[in-house]
Amino acid sequence: MTWRSRLGLGGPALVAVLLLTLPLVALLARADWGRLVSDVTGGTALPALRLSLVTTSSTAVLCLVLGTPLAWLLARSDHAGTRWLRALLTVPLVLPPVVGGVALLMTWGRTGILGQYLSPLGIEIPFTTVAVVVAETFVAMPYYVLAVEGAMRGLDPRLESVARTLGASDLRYLRTVALPLVVPGIASGLALAWARALGEFGATITFAGNFAGRTQTAPLAVYVALQEDPSVATSISIVLLTVSVIVLGLLRGRWIR
């Protein structure tokens, strides 16, 4: 490389690296490590972290149970409509989360297109823990479906022909061959979806509100704490950062290359 290209490419690259890493360094540098334990265990932090754990796990399960069959059907269909459906399913990926929250209210709210029928039955979704899960699933499931569908499309279609001629129905092929082979895709899809759900803020606060212990997830607690006691905000942030890095590390060692 010439000096010119070193400077021309290296300069912007260095700026990019700093933009991405400096905030993480700053978070660690400004943390009040002595108060970390008391910050996290006291006040609103612990219930918020616990709620985040419960809701993100529920989201992961919903992705697995609902998203896997969807990914399978998308991967196997070569119908023209499938392309449109797939495009539609990716809208939540690019939609501003607040808009997602508004859309969820229009769906599940008291006068929403589904909510108006649920309300008379005494079922109220908005501003409940269930609403947190619904909001997180809304933003996270597309990541899961796309990751798993990609992995399923990567399977050699001749494997299915072989399995079928050996007497396997399509469900048996799915259970005994396709699913075991896409476990890495399922794992990385779950990690992506889980990480997206853990960070969910906009849709949650819009659709589920910010009630401590019920709908106040860790990101909401960080935002509230920042205005009252910044030390608590950095402490919760460090917990979230640590958990995210651990999950990423586990997946990377095992499944993500």
Place this chain on the structure above:
Amino acid sequence: MSEAALDARISLTRGTLQVDVSLAAARGEVIGILGPNGGGKTSTVLALAGVLPLEEGHVVVSGTTWETAGGPRRLPEQRSVGLMLADALLFPHLRAIDNVAYGPRSRGVPARAARTRARQELARVGLGDLVDARPSELSSGQAARVALARALAADPDLFLLDEPLSALDPETRARTRSELARRLRDYGGVTVLVTHDPLDALTLADRLVFVEAGAVTQVGTPSEVLREPRTPYVATVVGLNLYAAQADSHEVLTLAGGTPLIVGESPLGQVWAAVSPHAVVLHRERPEGSSRNVWAMRVTEVTLRGQSARVSLTEPLELIAEVTLASVAALGIQVGSHLWASVKATEVSTYPR
């Protein structure tokens, strides 16, 4: 032929190709399907397996109708078939024994019995000590043999092989071919073997079916086909020069370009004339002697095959000569050189078109 174990007419469209192929075979028979790439061989196999639906025709195996166009159709898993493709396509997450047991398990055989059967099948193809190997630990030849064991472990009525040896290196291919030949001898069902390798076809098949551009162009035993190829493609496969000719007398044929060809004895009318490349003699000067067919020709290609060379010549007709390496050197044969070629009249075999 006793009761037909396979009776099929496969008619379907794949892209721009219209496939219409009829096949019949008795139990234990091995049918070799040969043809140029893109000619409909693989489509025929996939239709027999039930992966591609028929537009017209039928598939009847051992008296059971698997499919009639427009009528009921058995799914692949409801047909008693074994399928073996160019790549072994073993299930990568299953050990060899579980790959082989997959067919019996899918067809409802209890786990223990299926594994016992799988062990036997693996032993049969010489892999008794690799039952617990993972596909990633097997060589390509071993993987092909596991695929063979897997395809036959559920006792299919119809065994379909699509270029089963083409992905193997030459040495492994020879070994796997003889393993396959041995296993096919004890197999009681009908085998349909698709290949473009003449050696596979001639050594493994009882009967050859040539499929070109979606249609059957010639059917016969290997020796019949070797003796009397009926299309230029078949002639290339069996290594003969073949000409469509018009016989107005018993001794002189007229080839497509108007070139006369003198022969020993020919039926009248439209005939094929076949000339073995070994029967073509090359000379630097115009030969004196008994050969009745002598042409001044130009060399277009020279390819070596072991100790001999195949020399492609052109004008006034396309002709391939097979000569020794010594003659190549002695005659100074190279692309573009001009030579005399002669063929004795008695070396030309003729038969009606």
